[in-house]
Amino acid sequence: PVTRAAFEEALRLYPPAPSINRAAISDDSWTDAKGERVDIHAGMTVLIMPWTLHRHELYWEKPRAYMPERFLPENRGKIGRFQFLPFGAGPRVCIGATFA
Template identity: 45%
Template structure:
């Protein structure tokens, strides 16, 4: 008999969904390790090629599926949440909407392709998404374990203690931001870099545990916003 705490609604549905996802990831894995696997150059290929720093061993098949699952799921709801807020903020800024449309025309023309190369030049869209992540970071808390005893904000922290970092609080702190609650994408322009405090912007975390998909998430968001603008008025 299952423990009482596992008796949650739709438990069987969730387990079946997890099984389907793992099967799909297994199929993806097989395409990368087959005869043509060496031709792939993506994040899945990087995970497959990874080796332990000390033992030099590779991930087992189950471990690879676990790792790919983290990348697959962690980049889904977080991106969807951030994009929802981005479109909400855009809807409140008609002037910015006009700037975005003009930038897309200048970079890709009326009907030209919008791909990876084009995203490098869509600066307004990139900055509005960065500002969205500042105001509404998808990750509420970043748990970290203290590797040594220290003092944070006048409080002693023991080695091994769990420390919770809240990006939302840091991103809206008046000590680090001008107009902290205001929506101002241009604060990320190179001309205003001096206004940015190092370490005060952490939507993807920071340090050795920074999100591995940060660059991908930004590119994905810029691409999606630009293509949606192209299709809808």
């Protein structure tokens, strides 16, 4: 568990894939944490930035600090599925995550 936590904390601070990109296939919208709506039009490129997300003050306590204990089993459940994305998420999630 300690080795895994250190690995995951390293992936949080230095995600090897700092940007995950998608082309919108249809119109959509997204509401940010402050309640502001962002319209996404078909054909737009959407960049999801794990680097930024992983260091965001809304989601992490002391975001710039190296604190592997965040990822110990007793704390892991507090980390939201879409707040930590070193391997992406959804249908195109990294198939090598467990191997890595």
